[in-house]
Structures are given as C-alpha cells and as structure tokens.
Amino acid sequence: MADVYHEGERAVQSRAGVLDQAGFSAGAIHARIPDVAQDFLQKQVILILGATDRHGQVWASLLTGTPGFLRAEGETGLVIDAHPVAGDPLHPLFAGSDGPVHVGMIAIEPASRRRMRMNGRATTAGAGIRVDLDQVYANCPKYIQKREPRWTPTSPASPLRAGRLQDSQTDLITRTDTFFIATADRNGNADASHRGGNPGFVEVLSSTRLRWPDYVGNAMFGTLGNIECNPAAGLLFPDWETGSTLQLTGTARVDWDPERAAAVPGAQRLVEFAITGVVEIPGSSPLRWSAPVYSRFNPRAVQPEAPDHASLGSAKL
Incomplete structure (x- = not known):
C-alpha cells in the first residue's frame, strides 16, 4: 500500500515517537466513501x-444545510448544496470559475460525537460544490462536546474585518470549548480538523497571538505535519449560541519544549498561532445549539487570567 503520509507528517510522527501507531492509523484512510459513511453524510x-x-x-469556513445537503456521488464524489456565505473569505473561490480548489473538510455531528474528514479537489457546481475526494477517514470521538441543534432562520450580517482581535472576540475565544483548524501542505493539499477541550484550553496571549495544547490523538499528525511544511493556517470559532462565526488566518508553529508542555494539563506539546487577519460574520449560521455536555476525555484547562487590555489593545472593527 502506498504511503498515505507526506514528509511533514512523517517528520512530526518521528519526533513524537509514534511511527508504529501512525502506521496502524493509516489503515483508516481510504480513497472511497464507505456505505456507512454515505448514510452519515446524508444526516449532517x-x-x-x-x-x-x-x-x-x-x-476555515462553516457551511450549513438541512439533512441531505451533503451527499455522496459514486464512491469518490461529494456534492455540497451550499457555498460559503457572502463575506466569507472563501466565498470568492466558489462564486466564479476558480477550480479545482484543494479543500479539506470535516463533517461533524456533535449530538453523537461523530466526525468524518475528507480531502479532495472542489469545483463550483451551480449553487453548490462538487468535490473529487482523495482521502476519506473517520476520527475518534475524543474532545467533542455533545450538543443538539435547532434552526433559527437568519440572514448573515456584513462581515467585520480587522488585523487583530477586539475584546468581544477575545471573550469568545477564552470561553470556547471547540474550534476548527485548516492547514495545507507545501503542494496546497488542504486539511480541516477539530480541536476541543474545556473552556480556557485556548489562551489569548495578545490581540494577535493564541496558544493551545496538543492533546493525545490518533498519531496521524495531519495538522502538525502540514504546519511542519507550511505554517499558514486558518481557525474557525463558532458561536454556538448566536450563530456568528469568527475566522482567523495567520501562521502556526509547534512548541516542542517539554517543560512548557508539562505546565498545561494533558498537553503533549503546544501550538502557537500568530494572527494576520480577522473576519467575524454575525448570524452566519441559522443553527443554534444546546448547552454542551463536555467530553470525559477533556483534560482540565488552566483557568485564564483576566485579559490585559493594554496588551490586547482596543482594536475596533
């Protein structure tokens, strides 16, 4: 079987000492959508x-739709009956004739703590998107907070853009229990992944710097492997109560210092993120979610100190 990992992933797996485990996990990566996964997609x-x-x-962008807006087309195709909303940084890629676009995707069902990752090449298909898939794999349910959705019809407001965080955005991040990260390897092949933990697991170091712990996972190191090759990354913080989304772009680096990791419960290593762009879209999603039931796998989070507003600045969007 061909090696499913690129050189960045292999380098990180080697440094973390998990090459054998990564080899076992590679068996979960497929080039087709299994039947059970097709059923899962239809319900998302x-x-x-x-x-x-x-x-x-x-x-990283959030797409929403009623059950059936995601559907398999054959064994290696995915049809998405949605585009990123107007004002989303990725909206222009699918509003014209761009393509194919390398995309990484994660379909996640918080209510059942199930998720499915897919990577491939996307083209605009009318009001939707078609993706020719290269990789399909399920992930374990660790660090997913259980939530139930409800629909609240809404229209996205105009995006708020800046180069740094403002106070309300800092508050959202410091109380978050879930975010998503998009990365790409040196050839542009994209990946999207989930990060979860108890509130406080993401630290706001300043208005342009974040840090979070990297917990024990499946040893594939898709995200950190991409960062090893290409530091560009994007973060998505959903506001589960209001339907707003906070998107950040910038660069990430891995801090391998064991003493600094030891100071953070559950951390195998730390990841730091330097923010270069901020986009907030009020009412981006028509979904509202119930209060979370936290995963039993979440390590205890270090309680953040009160923000230093002098350090954070008072940037207004």
Missing part, C-alpha cells in the same frame, strides 16, 4: 471547509 447539517484563498491565506 454542518460542514467545515478549509482552503487557501486567492491571496495565499488559509481559512
């Missing part, structure tokens, strides 16, 4: 899509 209402924009910046 959200999809996170990661890609590189026309300016070379990586973003």
